[in-house]
Amino acid sequence: MTEETLDDRAVVSAQLGREARGMIDVAWRCPCGRPGVALTAPRLSDGTPFPTTFYLTCPNAVAACSRLEASHLMTDMTARLREDMALASAYAGAHEAYLAARARLGEVSEIAGVSAGGMPDRVKCLHALVGHALAAGPGVNPLGDEALALIGRFWEPDCAPRLTSGGRRSHRRPGRKETP
């Protein structure tokens, strides 16, 4: 592992407020210079299958996605997938691209055919779609691209103030079972 990767891991851990698990590389770097999307192993070191290969870490982008998720956007997008066959086809293509990218990192049978964010026929997590859109570039994930366009230039003025003031909050790990 290179020194740069170690530094990036430390930044991602600070962004998430917890240890960056399964991080292989930076899939997309924010214009602020920090990692914005972590390329994540399909199986974590403790054996857990991990479907979100392109994990959005930039705190500004994460917050912007959460704001969009609080609107009706995901419901509207899912409805459009029922009506717009061109969109549905492009979104299914994004699902296939996601699986192909993950397959290059290794096959994990438990999540075979499972991508992220609700693909291929629903929209369940904009963080996952935006993470994919950033990592893959424009034209791969149509609804990720749309969400990104709505979010705009999330790295301005700078992600750093949010990282230092809000990134170190302690909070529960997503999905972690709290034992009494």
Ligand SMILES: [Zn+2]
């Ligand atoms: Zn940033």
